[in-house]
Amino acid sequence: MHEYSIVMSLMEQCESLALQNNAKGIEQVELKIGILSGVEPVLLAQAFDTFKLDTVCHNAKLIMNIQPLVLECRDCEQQSQVDERTIICPICNSNNTLVIEGEDMMLMQLVLDT
Amino acid sequence: MCKDCGCSITHDHVDHQHIHGEHHHGQLHSNPQLNDKKTLAVIHKILDKNDVEAQHNRDHFKSHHVTAFNLMSSPGSGKTTLLEHLPQYLEQQYAVIEGDLETSRDADRLIAKGITAYQIQTGSACHLDAFMVHGALHHIDLNPIDICFVENVGNLVCPASYDVGTHKNIVLLSVPEGDDKIEKYPVMFRRADVVVITKSDLLPHFDFSIEQAKQQLDRLNPNVELLVVSVKDSDSMKTFAEWIVKNQEP
Ligand SMILES: Nc1nc2c(ncn2[C@@H]2O[C@H](COP(=O)(O)OP(=O)(O)OP(=O)(O)O)[C@@H](O)[C@H]2O)c(=O)[nH]1
Numbered sequence: 292m293h294e295y296s297i298v299m300s301l302m303e304q305c306e307s308l309a310l311q312n313n314a315k316g317i318e319q320v321e322l323k324i325g326i327l328s329g330v331e332p333v334l335l336a337q338a339f340d341t342f343k344l345d346t347v348c349h350n351a352k353l354i355m356n357i358q359p360l361v362l363e364c365r366d367c368e369q370q371s372q373v374d375e376r377t378i379i380c381p382i383c384n385s386n387n388t389l390v391i392e393g394e395d396m397m398l399m400q401l402v403l404d405t
Numbered sequence: 406m407c408k409d410c411g412c413s414i415t416h417d418h419v420d421h422q423h424i425h426g427e428h429h430h431g432q433l434h435s436n437p438q439l440n441d442k443k444t445l446a447v448i449h450k451i452l453d454k455n456d457v458e459a460q461h462n463r464d465h466f467k468s469h470h471v472t473a474f475n476l477m478s479s480p481g482s483g484k485t486t487l488l489e490h491l492p493q494y495l496e497q498q499y500a501v502i503e504g505d506l507e508t509s510r511d512a513d514r515l516i517a518k519g520i521t522a523y524q525i526q527t528g529s530a531c532h533l534d535a536f537m538v539h540g541a542l543h544h545i546d547l548n549p550i551d552i553c554f555v556e557n558v559g560n561l562v563c564p565a566s567y568d569v570g571t572h573k574n575i576v577l578l579s580v581p582e583g584d585d586k587i588e589k590y591p592v593m594f595r596r597a598d599v600v601v602i603t604k605s606d607l608l609p610h611f612d613f614s615i616e617q618a619k620q621q622l623d624r625l626n627p628n629v630e631l632l633v634v635s636v637k638d639s640d641s642m643k644t645f646a647e648w649i650v651k652n653q654e655p
């Protein structure tokens with residue numbers, strides 16, 4: 292359940308961003324969760340709910356945008372989006388690809404109550 | 406309400422939170438632009454602080470010309486056993502940072518073999534992070550060693566998300582666990598620089614297909630190396646030791 296540790300890091304970021312922007316609170320937290328980021332969105336949401344109470348996020352709504360893989364194929368030079376957890380190019384079947392999206396978990400946007 | 410939007414995740418118990426697909430929900434979630442609200446675009450890695458600390462750990466290693474390897478696998482795949490047997494096959498001096506939820510058994514096992522080891526007890530954390538490894542680094546004399554192994558907590562999920570400041574990831578998969586684990590734990594196997602199939606002496610007793618393992622890796626991490634090792638087979642241990650030597654930092 293590393294989702295709890297991840298939420299702790301997220302809360303820290305939210306606290307410091309709220310402080311920097313003189314916000315009273317945070318209304319909404321928007322994340323991008325790659326399908327190969329190693330995070331289980333349902334568990335992350337539970338952890339968020341548990342931890343937010345004592346933080347600047349206590350009223351915050353969590354939005355998670357699930358990011359599929361985006362592959363750049365070095366053989367057919369096409370980009371494609373893949374919902375499966377494979378790095379095979381769906382166009383030419385090559386595995387000589389570059390994963391350009393879908394492995395990260397990012398904080399994308401906050402709605403601050405100022 | 407997100408049930409209809411095509412995202413596969415159900416979350417009946419989380420009523421006011423939404424897990425979205427990439428597409429948009431129109432005005433459903435659009436934010437009423439009230440004057441006292443401010444939308445702040447951030448674009449920040451959530452584990453940013455850990456990554457910075459990980460780089461700091463790599464600087465520590467670098468300043469002592471030490472190459473660090475992160476050993477990950479499920480519980481009992483043979484991480485400690487491999488490290489117990491390795492001195493016979495490796496000229497280079499190494500130390501081990503051990504991560505376990507409880508006890509210092511693994512560090513004690515290594516120390517009994519004359520290997521320098523420091524135990525981190527993670528308590529409830531199911532993975533090591535860069536801060537824990539940094540704490541351990543200050544208990545280990547990096548001067549006399551060439552290599553530092555970090556034996557992560559036995560777990561194929563959580564450790565994959567944390568850069569601990571090592572240079573290469575070694576992921577073990579033991580024959581009794583089955584070749585389907587690669588497909589089931591894609592994040593971990595994708596992060597691997599080498600996958601070591603351990604306990605290969607047990608291959609005759611299990612339906613583990615090395616070919617199947619290779620095929621799965623091809624779809625996920627095509628440039629990874631695959632080694633097949635048993636501590637009871639000295640040739641395979643030599644191959645593993647050679648991989649370590651070859652992957653030392655310049
Ligand atoms: N037959 C056989 N058994 C092995 C081999 N390597 C390890 N084992 C056995 O596997 C069991 C678990 O090994 P450990 O080295 O403790 O595994 P680990 O990955 O360190 O376990 P945790 O630290 O608890 O996650 C022990 O009983 C070992 O003797 C091998 O090459 N062949």
Ligand SMILES: [Mg+2]
Pocket residue numbers: 484485486511556
């Ligand atoms: Mg062990």
Ligand SMILES: [Zn+2]
Pocket residue numbers: 292293294531532562563
């Ligand atoms: Zn965990």
Ligand SMILES: [Zn+2]
Pocket residue numbers: 364365366367368369380381382383384385
């Ligand atoms: Zn292609």
Ligand SMILES: [Zn+2]
Pocket residue numbers: 461465539
């Ligand atoms: Zn330091």
